[in-house]
Amino acid sequence: MWSTAREISPGDTVVIWMTRDIIQPIVVTPGKDINNRFGYYKHSDLIGIPYGSKVGSRNGKGFVHVLRPTPELWTMALPHRTQILYLADIAFITSYLNIKRGSKVIEAGTGSGSFSHSVARTVGTSGHLWTYEFHEARANKAGEEFAQHGLNETVTLTHRNVCKDGFTIVDKADAVFLDLPAPWDAVEHARRALRKDKVTRICCFSPCIEQVLRTVSALNETGFVEITMYETLQRPHEVSQISLLPSVKEAAGKLKQSEQRREEKRLRQIAQNKAKFPAAGPGGSKRKRDEHVLVDEEDCLYSELAPQGGESSVVIDDNASACGSTKKLKTTDIASEDDKAMSALDDGVEYPGDLSHHISSCSATAGKMSVSKVITEVRGHTSYLTFASLLPIPTGAVIKEEPGVNIREEST
Amino acid sequence: MITDAEKSLAIEAGNNILVRLPNAGIRSININGNSTVSLGRFGSFHGKELVGQPYGLTYEIVDKQLKVLPPHTVEEVEDTDATNEYINDGEFVQPLTLEEIQTLKQAGVHASDIIKKQIELHANYALKTEYSKEKYKKRKVAKYSKLFTTIEPTLYNVCNYWFEKDQNRIRQIRVDTLSQMLNLANIRPGGRYIAVDDASGLVVAAILDRLGGDGRLLTIGDTDSPPAYPVMVHMNFKPAEVKRVLATLNWATADPDHDPLIPPSELPSSEIRSERQKSRLGKRKSINDALHATRQELFSGEFDALIVASEYEPYSVLEALFPFIAGSASIVVHSPHMQILADLQNKLRGLPQYLFPNIVEGWLRQYQVLPGRTHPMMATSGSGGYVLHTVKVFDDPEAMPVMSHRHKVWKKTPVASEQVSEGSQAATRDPSLSEAELDGGGDVLMSTS
Numbered sequence: 050m051w052s053t054a055r056e057i058s059p060g061d062t063v064v065i066w067m068t069r070d071i072i073q074p075i076v077v078t079p080g081k082d083i084n085n086r087f088g089y090y091k092h093s094d095l096i097g098i099p100y101g102s103k104v105g106s107r108n109g110k111g112f113v114h115v116l117r118p119t120p121e122l123w124t125m126a127l128p129h130r131t132q133i134l135y136l137a138d139i140a141f142i143t144s145y146l147n148i149k150r151g152s153k154v155i156e157a158g159t160g161s162g163s164f165s166h167s168v169a170r171t172v173g174t175s176g177h178l179w180t181y182e183f184h185e186a187r188a189n190k191a192g193e194e195f196a197q198h199g200l201n202e203t204v205t206l207t208h209r210n211v212c213k214d215g216f217t218i219v220d221k222a223d224a225v226f227l228d229l230p231a232p233w234d235a236v237e238h239a240r241r242a243l244r245k246d247k248v249t250r251i252c253c254f255s256p257c258i259e260q261v262l263r264t265v266s267a268l269n270e271t272g273f274v275e276i277t278m279y280e281t282l283q284r285p286h287e288v289s290q291i292s293l294l295p296s297v298k299e300a301a302g303k304l305k306q307s308e309q310r311r312e313e314k315r316l317r318q319i320a321q322n323k324a325k326f327p328a329a330g331p332g333g334s335k336r337k338r339d340e341h342v343l344v345d346e347e348d349c350l351y352s353e354l355a356p357q358g359g360e361s362s363v364v365i366d367d368n369a370s371a372c373g374s375t376k377k378l379k380t381t382d383i384a385s386e387d388d389k390a391m392s393a394l395d396d397g398v399e400y401p402g403d404l405s406h407h408i409s410s411c412s413a414t415a416g417k418m419s420v421s422k423v424i425t426e427v428r429g430h431t432s433y434l435t436f437a438s439l440l441p442i443p444t445g446a447v448i449k450e451e452p453g454v455n456i457r458e459e460s461t
Numbered sequence: 462m463i464t465d466a467e468k469s470l471a472i473e474a475g476n477n478i479l480v481r482l483p484n485a486g487i488r489s490i491n492i493n494g495n496s497t498v499s500l501g502r503f504g505s506f507h508g509k510e511l512v513g514q515p516y517g518l519t520y521e522i523v524d525k526q527l528k529v530l531p532p533h534t535v536e537e538v539e540d541t542d543a544t545n546e547y548i549n550d551g552e553f554v555q556p557l558t559l560e561e562i563q564t565l566k567q568a569g570v571h572a573s574d575i576i577k578k579q580i581e582l583h584a585n586y587a588l589k590t591e592y593s594k595e596k597y598k599k600r601k602v603a604k605y606s607k608l609f610t611t612i613e614p615t616l617y618n619v620c621n622y623w624f625e626k627d628q629n630r631i632r633q634i635r636v637d638t639l640s641q642m643l644n645l646a647n648i649r650p651g652g653r654y655i656a657v658d659d660a661s662g663l664v665v666a667a668i669l670d671r672l673g674g675d676g677r678l679l680t681i682g683d684t685d686s687p688p689a690y691p692v693m694v695h696m697n698f699k700p701a702e703v704k705r706v707l708a709t710l711n712w713a714t715a716d717p718d719h720d721p722l723i724p725p726s727e728l729p730s731s732e733i734r735s736e737r738q739k740s741r742l743g744k745r746k747s748i749n750d751a752l753h754a755t756r757q758e759l760f761s762g763e764f765d766a767l768i769v770a771s772e773y774e775p776y777s778v779l780e781a782l783f784p785f786i787a788g789s790a791s792i793v794v795h796s797p798h799m800q801i802l803a804d805l806q807n808k809l810r811g812l813p814q815y816l817f818p819n820i821v822e823g824w825l826r827q828y829q830v831l832p833g834r835t836h837p838m839m840a841t842s843g844s845g846g847y848v849l850h851t852v853k854v855f856d857d858p859e860a861m862p863v864m865s866h867r868h869k870v871w872k873k874t875p876v877a878s879e880q881v882s883e884g885s886q887a888a889t890r891d892p893s894l895s896e897a898e899l900d901g902g903g904d905v906l907m908s909t910s
Binding site for chain 1: 470514515516517518529532533535613615616617620636637639640641643644645647648649650651670671672673674675763787788789790791799800802803804806807813816817819820821822823824825826827828829830832835847852853854855856857859860861862863
């Protein structure tokens with residue numbers, strides 16, 4: 050398949066990793082170069098360096114990593130000619146179909162070759178992949194890639210419509226994978242291609258449930274058993290390091306302080322009012338005093354009601370100030386976190402979080418902790434994976450009608 | 462290397478095979494010469510009857526003899542107007558008593574006849590919908606028939622068996638997750654791998670299965686003697702699939718700075734007093750030589766991947782074994798706990814020799830696809846654990862990121878940790894230098910936020 054040498058040689062397919070989303074496979078060709086916003090590189094610069102090297106741009110700005118291709122990287126990097134299969138599906142199908150060293154596998158259609166590369170890697174040179182593509186241009190392109198990746202020994206590519214014309218092998222395959230718009234038309238052909246001396250398996254890959262139902266009927270009628278269906282996905286998690294969360298006790302402390310301040314302010318105002326109108330006339334003065342008494346009483350009433358959830362201005366006030374203080378708290382937090390991150394940047398210091406001691410203690414070192422969540426937008430559906438098995442025909446065995454199936458009641 | 466011809470298609474004496482019982486339970490049985498295999502209430506039979514049989518067939522036990530049943534295909538269920546409108550709970554519907562059924566069973570009446578009788582006597586059977594009748598029959602078959610199906614010991618089936626049986630012993634590695642680990646680690650025939658497997662040997666068994674006798678697997682354990690990998694028992698590996706492929710060291714012998722205390726295996730001939738002592742020394746020598754060779758092999762490095770499913774602190778594992786894997790080699794770490802990998806990822810992304818450490822969790826859902834009754838299974842597994850994947854790279858401290866001149870911009874517009882730009886996990890959170898380094902240009906991701 051791809052080079053297994055330690056160092057890169059001319060003619061090797063290598064994967065240029067710029068970012069997670071920008072991965073480019075190239076064939077190392079002296080004389081060619083790479084020039085993009087990640088820098089300027091000559092292919093000849095790569096020759097003789099070990100796989101996995103970081104290579105700095107010739108203009109001093111930017112770098113790339115040069116990786117050894119794997120089917121998984123190829124899946125991330127390959128030119129899409131069709132909707133492709135991704136790791137979660139490929140991996141699960143490989144296990145379910147029991148694909149391993151030496152397996153003989155059928156795939157239709159080839160598409161962009163994402164699954165083909167993975168299977169070719171897993172079966173190795175003692176196994177084989179027969180892959181079929183009905184779209185001529187896609188077939189040719191895939192053929193070129195297989196040749197370029199040294200897969201001619203392992204992969205046989207045929208341009209053909211398998212639903213009409215079937216497969217090119219009989220009683221030979223260990224597993225069949227159908228990624229076709231109408232897999233039910235190929236199920237009988239698949240049965241012919243599968244060997245009959247052991248359990249063999251089929252997987253039909255269809256995005257729509259209606260396709261699944263038709264496929265299930267076809268599999269059932271063709272004699273496949275243990276029909277089941279799966280969906281599998283990957284949930285990518287994102288890790289962040291955040292400050293330890295503040296306790297509500299802190300919030301309570303601040304609230305209590307502001308409560309105290311408010312009370313002091315109120316008392317101050319009363320005192321000021323008293324000082325302002327000490328020598329008012331008897332009539333007016335009396336009226337004013339009564340009002341003050343009333344306000345005081347109301348205040349008392351409120352403070353009694355508040356804890357029981359009474360709707361009072363005091364409670365509303367509290368809420369407002371609580372919001373205010375939390376906001377303030379958050380802003381300072383972010384700011385201090387950024388400051389720390391920046392100073393770490395400037396000093397070239399490693400971001401904190403010493404993991405050398407025991408796990409349980411490390412997540413909380415230096416007032417920080419690692420938290421994770423599933424990233425907000427994830428792939429929600431790829432296809433339904435319909436699996437079934439074809440059982441071997443036992444030689445010289447006593448075959449008996451199964452009682453469980455055979456129950457026919459007369460009284461209905 | 463083993464050839465196809467050597468790979469057994471049939472059950473052999475001495476195999477540990479898995480069988481599925483009518484109640485859908487899976488049991489492991491040992492096929493051993495002349496012994497009788499007991500399946501509890503589902504009957505018992507002579508084990509040797511299975512020898513030479515292909516996997517996957519269903520048998521009925523009749524007087525300890527096995528009869529092969531034809532493959533069970535699903536039948537369409539006719540839709541009728543029946544509903545459960547007139548069926549109430551707690552009604553007396555079955556006059557056939559448990560004792561009477563017991564008597565029938567003892568008299569040797571076939572399960573299908575017992576079920577037929579139950580249906581005949583059932584007061585409300587005719588009221589049931591066709592689907593409900595199907596379910597009823599299935600339940601009775603599971604209860605009374607003496608059937609079982611042999612299960613091929615594929616990696617998929619063995620992993621499922623262990624996951625159902627005791628997922629803690631395999632560190633909660635579900636088969637979809639295991640499959641992703643194998644692909645991410647680029648396991649291929651002829652490859653050379655290091656594994657740390659505290660998951661009862663599930664990971665070791667998986668790698669050995671994929672290698673098929675061609676390649677090398679070094680495992681590092683925490684025991685003096687080679688670790689017991691109980692999962693391997695169910696894979697029924699041929700010696701050729703294991704012997705030249707698998708070798709084991711422990712955390713002491715895998716330490717290049719450590720000089721293992723080895724008892725002497727060579728004595729001057731004058732001191733050898735007996736043949737027994739001579740042969741003992743010979744054995745000791747071959748053990749010592751093997752240990753020495755395995756250590757040399759590890760220390761010369763260039764392994765294609767490191768796969769870890771360990772109860773030890775994962776960074777300590779990576780630190781110890783990182784020198785021995787090749788540039789561009791994959792590192793795959795599984796843990797049933799997100800927190801452990803979150804801490805690991807946080808650590809790794811500050812280190813330039815680990816490219817784009819990222820964490821995924823597998824998600825798996827099975828559906829019942831009976832005609833007219835397609836729906837997801839009611840019971841499902843919550844998690845198969847988490848997988849961290851990264852790639853070993855060689856740092857070049859001289860190489861400058863494209864965006865290094867943009868640090869000031871970052872200071873002005875700090876990104877809160879909650880904001881995430883699309884399509885990137887690790888690169889978005891912290892606008893730290895290490896991130897930029899890991900991602901080369903990096904600025905595509907960052908300039909969007």
